Amino acid sequence: MGLRSAKTVIEVRNYSFKYASSEKEILRDLNLKFHEREITILIGPTGCGKSTLLKSLIGLIPHMYAGSWSGSVMVDGMSIKDCKISDLALKVGYVFQNPENQIFMFSVERDTAFGLENLGMERTQIRDRVDWAMALMGITNLARKPPHELSDGQKQRAAIAGILAMKPRVLILDEPTSLLDPHTALELIRLIQDLRDQLGITVIMVEHRLDLIARVADRLLVMDNGMIVEDGTPREVFAKDNSSLRNIGIPTITRLYQALNSLGPKGDVPLTVDEVADLIRQKQKKKRSVSA
Ligand SMILES: Nc1ncnc2c1ncn2[C@@H]1O[C@H](COP(=O)(O)OP(=O)(O)OP(=O)(O)O)[C@@H](O)[C@H]1O
Ligand SMILES: [Mg+2]
Numbered sequence: 001m002g003l004r005s006a007k008t009v010i011e012v013r014n015y016s017f018k019y020a021s022s023e024k025e026i027l028r029d030l031n032l033k034f035h036e037r038e039i040t041i042l043i044g045p046t047g048c049g050k051s052t053l054l055k056s057l058i059g060l061i062p063h064m065y066a067g068s069w070s071g072s073v074m075v076d077g078m079s080i081k082d083c084k085i086s087d088l089a090l091k092v093g094y095v096f097q098n099p100e101n102q103i104f105m106f107s108v109e110r111d112t113a114f115g116l117e118n119l120g121m122e123r124t125q126i127r128d129r130v131d132w133a134m135a136l137m138g139i140t141n142l143a144r145k146p147p148h149e150l151s152d153g154q155k156q157r158a159a160i161a162g163i164l165a166m167k168p169r170v171l172i173l174d175e176p177t178s179l180l181d182p183h184t185a186l187e188l189i190r191l192i193q194d195l196r197d198q199l200g201i202t203v204i205m206v207e208h209r210l211d212l213i214a215r216v217a218d219r220l221l222v223m224d225n226g227m228i229v230e231d232g233t234p235r236e237v238f239a240k241d242n243s244s245l246r247n248i249g250i251p252t253i254t255r256l257y258q259a260l261n262s263l264g265p266k267g268d269v270p271l272t273v274d275e276v277a278d279l280i281r282q283k284q285k286k287k288r289s290v291s292a
Helices: 050-057 085-089 108-118 123-136 152-164 182-199 234-238 252-261 273-291
Strands: 008-019 027-035 039-043 067-075 092-095 170-174 202-206 219-224 227-232
Touching: 008 050, 008 202, 027 050, 027 202, 027 227, 039 050, 039 182, 050 067, 050 170, 050 202, 085 092, 092 152, 108 123, 108 152, 123 152, 152 170, 152 182, 170 182, 182 202, 219 234, 227 234
Parallel strands: 039 202, 039 219, 092 170, 170 202
Antiparallel strands: 008 027, 008 067, 219 227
C-alpha cells in the first residue's frame, strides 16, 4: 500500500490566512492532506509562509494569533478552531525552531514532565512517560541537568522529549537542525526517521538541509508566496525545472546529476553520493561499450 493511500491525519481545505497587521494574505487557498506515517518536508524562501502554515496545523493560529482566515484545518476529522489547544497538544506536537522557547524548567526531567503535569496526569504515569521519552531521545543521563548547561543538540533533544512524552500522533518541527553541526543534524534526522518507523508517527517539518533530509523524506512540499508550488517525492520534485527551486538549496548531488545529464540519457534523480557514484559508473560502462 502506497503512503498516499494511508489514513489522512491533517487536512487543510481552501485555507487562507492573513495576520491582523499584514497587508496581504500570507497563506493563499491551500489544499493539503497529511497522511499517517509520512515524513513531509516543507521548503521555500524566507517569509513565504512556512512557519505560518505550521502554526495553523497545531491551532496556534487562530487561537493565539490575531488575523483573518477562511477555509478549514481539520485534525483527525475535527476542525481546529473548535478544539482546545490543550486537546490538540495530545494529537499534534510542535517543536519550535529555537529550543530556548520550549525548555525553561530547572532540570531536563522536570521539563519533559511539564506538559503532562499541565494535563493533570497521575504522578506514576508521568514518571513512566518521562523515563520513556528521555530514553528514546538518549538523554536519560542528563535528567538532572539544568537546561542552560546543555549543548544546542542536547537542548533540541530535550525539547523533542517533552513533546514525545505527550505521545502525539503528529510531530511538527520548525527547522530542527538549524542550530546543529552537520554530524549532530544527521543524528537528529535519523532519530526522527526511527520515531516514524518505531512509533508510526507522522512528521511534518521545515528543513533547509536537503543534502541531509532528502533521503528520509517521503514527500517534499515547495512553498512560494503563500502557495504550494511543488508537491511530490524528493525525486519527483528535483526532476522538475521549476524556477522556484532555484532559490532553495537542492542537494549538491542532485545538481551534479543535472550536470551529468548533459553528458547522456537521464536516469533516476540521485539523492545520495552512493547513488551518483553508481550513475557515473553506468555512464562510463556505456561509453566503453560504445567505443569498443
Ligand atoms: N505575528 C506576525 N504578525 C504579522 N506578520 C507576521 C507575523 N509572523 C509572520 N509574519 C509575516 O508573515 C510572512 C510569513 O512569515 P513566516 O514566518 O510564516 O515565514 P517563513 O516562510 O517561515 O520564513 P523563514 O524561512 O524566514 O522562517 C512574513 O512576511 C512575515 O513578516
Ligand atoms: Mg519560519
